Amino acid sequence: MAVLVVAAHDGKTVRANVANAVAAATQMDAEVHVLVAGSNAGEAAKSAAAIEGVAKVLQAEDAAYANWLAEDIAPLVVKLAPGYSHVVMAADSVGKNIAPRVAALLDVAQVSEAIKVVSPDTFVRPIYAGNAMATVQSTDKIKVVTVRPTNFKAGAGGGSAAIEQIAGTGSAGLSSFVGAELSKSERPELTSAKIVVSGGRGLQSGENFKMLETLADKLGAGLGASRAAVDAGYVPNDYQVGQTGKVVAPDLYIAIGISGAIQHLAGMKDSKTIVAINKDEEAPIFQVADYGLVGDLFQIIPELTAAIDKK
Amino acid sequence: MKVLVAVKRVIDYNVKIRVKADNTGVETANVKMSMNPFDEIAVEEAIRMKEKGAATEIIAFSAGPAQCQETIRTALAMGADRGILVQTDVELQPLAVAKLLKAVVDKEQPGLVIVGKQAIDDDSNATGQMLAALLGWSVGTFANKLNVADGSVEVKREVDGGLENIKIKMPAVITTDLRLNEPRYASLPNIMKAKKKPIETLAPDALGVDVAPRLKTLKVEEPPKRKSGIKVKTVAELVEKLRNEAGVI
Incomplete structure (x- = not known):
């Protein structure tokens, strides 16, 4: 059948x-x-x-x-x-x-x-x-x-x-749609993007997430976040990558300021190449990263954004 | 209005789980167990409804081995009024739990059932939706915000593209998402008080429910390990590796 x-x-x-x-x-x-x-x-x-x-x-x-x-x-x-x-x-x-x-x-x-x-x-x-x-x-x-x-x-x-x-089966009359508040974005959709740039609590504010947007746009990447960043209100809920958020498996996943709780790893560890940028060299995210860079993300992000320009 | 909340006993979310050597499952002996985090959110939401006068009584339901009493006690210490444990050592899958819940709903007639959207052990994300189906009720899944008014619930839901608002008729089933609320900790006096709150223990047979698993677990294995990577020293080195070694930018 x-x-x-x-x-x-x-x-x-x-x-x-x-x-x-x-x-x-x-x-x-x-x-x-x-x-x-x-x-x-x-x-x-x-x-x-x-x-x-x-x-x-x-x-x-x-x-x-x-x-x-x-x-x-x-x-x-x-x-x-x-x-x-x-x-x-x-x-x-x-x-x-x-x-x-x-x-x-x-x-x-x-x-x-x-x-x-x-x-x-x-x-x-x-x-x-x-x-x-x-x-x-x-x-x-x-x-x-x-x-x-x-x-x-x-x-x-x-x-x-x-x-x-x-033929349709009509309405059950139990529920009705009121409206949606959807995030508007020109960027590729998270779950189908070839490259995903994700930020965590290390970004410290929603304002600082703009730095990631610039980087993501240079790479043609989708933008994601850890639960901590969503809970802190830096970005909307639909950015969340993890066990209970979205599961992504892009060619390249760049985790910035994300410590790497198992719940987050669940949503991204099937990515082909993983890059982790974090100031804490003991952060668990480095255990799944192909390339790890220890340092201050506020220096690294602009430097990385500029380096990608120079082909 | 009565509110029924379902609480599942799971391995604590901080524990790094180990797959059993014989591949029959995950090691649960001598492992810290806790209430499923999404169910804590469900209990908290019910308590807030009671504090606002929208709910009159909160019943905490659990199903599983005798130790699930502890999980119910946690809910009682948070502020639930009484507990119902359906005790069984059979492995319970979402459809079976939904049927047990339905039997309890038929008896207790709550106006709302609030459950976690997903248990962090089997990650099924199904019980609440299944319960609503069996009852012929509406369901508000992945709730980010609730507003109970005039025999219906306005539910703000977390969906792929952002948030969605629906209005559903009561009685209804709600499944909680992470940002619905932040669950309270039980205070010591409330933990003491909870010891005196009643817990009714039932058997699945008494509710007329066949809980036999429909999915046979053939084996449980470790996921494939990622090869360990390297640390790079500079941004320039990182970009060079991504371009020439990984070939991803």
Whole structure:
């Protein structure tokens, strides 16, 4: 039986991580369908149809789906699920909100944040902030799996799957969307950026984070932060990298003024190359860094920014 | 309004965990155990609601071995009124815990259930959402701020792009994110008082719940280790290495 990938989107395109979820899904079964639910989701459905490995896109139009409320989306997925062996979502804030609701309504377990598909019923997932890897086997008939996008390489685009219109299930009338306060940024999105520059409490203020912005812009990098920096109010919550924030795996991760609590390491230690800049040479971040530089970040950041200019 | 909070006993967040040599799990013998940090935030939020007059009674729920009593006592010392422990030595997975919670909700009829968004041991991030599903209730996940008014809750949620505001009908389930509040420490007098607060102990069978795990853990392993890196002395050396050795800039 086929796999159903439930895609989050912004009305125009599906999220970039849907391609990663599809890549994971193709390892569970050769036939992958993508559900695009929304209000005016035609363009998003087309973008899903172009993802390599997608056999069919199901487009469900309903005003209730406009804002991705779990109470309204879950019944639609549950209605479709019996025709599938797996329901897959990317483990982002949408997937984490909706997939467990779907699983419970189907009376099945959820495999959370799988990083590897061993076989169609067996998955590897990190536990204890990635300090242990559990191999789990699902005994349920339908497997609900969220997958960590950074662990599955997205295929190329250029596909042209058929788009089938399906009926919506309406509103459950339990919840309503009021509004969003989204961070505006021209920088690459954190979880898909090739380079990420992250700051911690060592930056000492939100004002000082501007130094990192300059550096990030020179590198074409996404900007992240440790929990300590977010808790201190230097930057918004969506910057947080770590066990309970975002998980990133860029080619280059530059940690500046971050001590490296295990909760932070959980979110970045799969990066290809890690650079740590910290004044405390005993900081745990150096244990995972490929290149460590001990010193005062307020001197190092401007120097580094200038050095990158000089090709 | 009654508020039910769920508290999980986990390995303390400061402990560096060790994988068992036989790869069956993580060593928990002689390891410091604490309340899951996100659940502390849940307890704190319930106490603040009671202090503001929005809640009348706080029930702290836990499930697991007998030692979970200690976790419930911690919640009682913070300010919860009474405890319910579903005692079992079976490994409990999120769906099973959600079913146990549902059985307790059916009995106690709280207006809100507040749980941590994620336990820091299995990192599942599922129990609250599953409970809401089983009850047919609405859910406010990853709560950054709550406002209870007129039979509904306004929830500010931490999402990928920033923050999102939703309004959900009560009764409802809330899962807490880090910045909802800063949990208090229990004072010594309150720790003493908590010893006299009642804890009811139940068995899963008595609640009619089958808690058998649906996911079989085949093995638990250490993650691959990163090769140890080097210290560079200057910015120039760092940039040279990133350009020519790592080839990433």
